[in-house]
Amino acid sequence: MIALERKCVTVHADLAPDRRIHAGGGQARALYSEAVRNMATRTKPEGGALAAVVERLVTDGVKEAGERQIAVEKVIDEKLAPIQEFVGGYDFATVLKAYWRGSETSNEDLKTAALRWLRGEFSTKTEANKSLGVRTIVDDDSVYDSLKSLACLTKVAGYAGLLVMFDEMVNIYKLQSAQARKLNFEQILRIVNDALQGNTSSIGFMMCGTPQFLMDTRRGLYSYEALQSRLAENQFATGGLVDLSGPVINLQSLTPEDLLVLLSNIRNVFAAGDPSKYLVPDEALPAFMHHCDRRIGEAYFRTPRTTVKAFVQLLSVLEQNPGARWQDLLGQVQVAADLHGQEEMVPEGGPQAGDGDELTSLRIGT
Known part of the structure; x- marks a missing residue:
């Protein structure tokens, strides 16, 4: 923009x-x-x-x-x-x-x-x-x-x-x-x-x-x-110092406080900006974060893709099932670490001989 x-x-x-x-x-x-x-x-x-x-x-x-x-x-x-x-x-x-x-x-x-x-x-x-x-x-x-x-x-x-x-x-x-x-x-x-x-x-x-x-x-x-x-990063940009003039800008990971604000905003969107229509109370937000922390550790706020997705799914269920309690659903929320970017893309038909730099098979004869 x-x-x-x-x-x-x-x-x-x-x-x-x-x-x-x-x-x-x-x-x-x-x-x-x-x-x-x-x-x-x-x-x-x-x-x-x-x-x-x-x-x-x-x-x-x-x-x-x-x-x-x-x-x-x-x-x-x-x-x-x-x-x-x-x-x-x-x-x-x-x-x-x-x-x-x-x-x-x-x-x-x-x-x-x-x-x-x-x-x-x-x-x-x-x-x-x-x-x-x-x-x-x-x-x-x-x-x-x-x-x-x-x-x-x-x-x-x-x-x-x-x-x-x-x-x-x-x-x-x-x-x-x-x-x-x-x-x-x-x-x-x-x-x-x-x-x-x-x-x-x-x-x-x-x-x-x-x-x-x-x-x-x-x-x-x-x-x-x-x-x-x-x-390469500026070797003097350490200890909290940043250099935004170089070709690479590292985005800072979210903090738990940032994620709390994000979850609060998502809740607000579901309620169309009306606090009286919040699907979960304020205490549900830190409870949800604590649940995620126990499941995947600090990755829940550093790479929050799956955390946010799980929270949206929780709100969707509560919205469509008015009789459900968030406390009962919280233990059922499945949160996995976001491995986006770490998995490898394999071409159709599986690895091709001589096509990559990975060891795909090893056979030792006697």
Whole structure:
């Protein structure tokens, strides 16, 4: 929301088994497409703002052409010139100009084709060439370059820039193939280098993952030496001191007091803000926390995903069964430690020989 308030455009997507930063089977393009579909602006925070961004570029171009009393096409060409400096930027600009032509001639098919190309939805170059006259598409190899071109588009359209947010980065950590992890790490390294060296402008990246994804020296980012040296924490930020200027920001775990406030807010949501409709009294909250503490220890507030889920389920049962007592149900609440990010993702068909770095079998002959 802060980025939107500062007139930035945001795109975001969660990594998944079928969406990765680097891949050769369409997973990287799928990540790009998902992110662009979720594009948001201050006036359209719910997503799907790509058309509005492009339309703003066209509208501003028409307005400027009228003020300068020159052809609209010349103004559009001037606005798109910076995009052409990027890798693949010429076709990117060509597609944007095709959208303008579609707007001028009321050709909705042409406008739709242009937006599909910008979202990375063309799967073949032949189809793109037939629809838009371009020879390239957004594919696995051009995702990062396309994001930089997209950032330039937001800038020339009058926005402050583009913020790219990738969540669930732990999916890279869970890749069984060491080679696949390395290729993804190399793409992340490219992004980090460009950011630290000032090689890019009008674009920022926010990648969210678990501590294991970052610090595990066998499978995490720290297993890649070049990334470890660039992402290492400030050695002086100890003893409660923090440094928020570096590339890595460690989020502090919740304290028991924080979790108590969170549970209280959840209870308030269930009651629609009416204290008289609370499903459990105040004393039920610390009792529930004590129950969780006995089950999984301090993990109940440090990684509270399962704790919150169990509390919501408890309130749901009480809401739908008015005669039930929370004291009777509390002992039945099952809470397990949140292992999110620690389990490994195994490819379909089980581990493949030579595909990973794990010992899958051992046979000793005599």
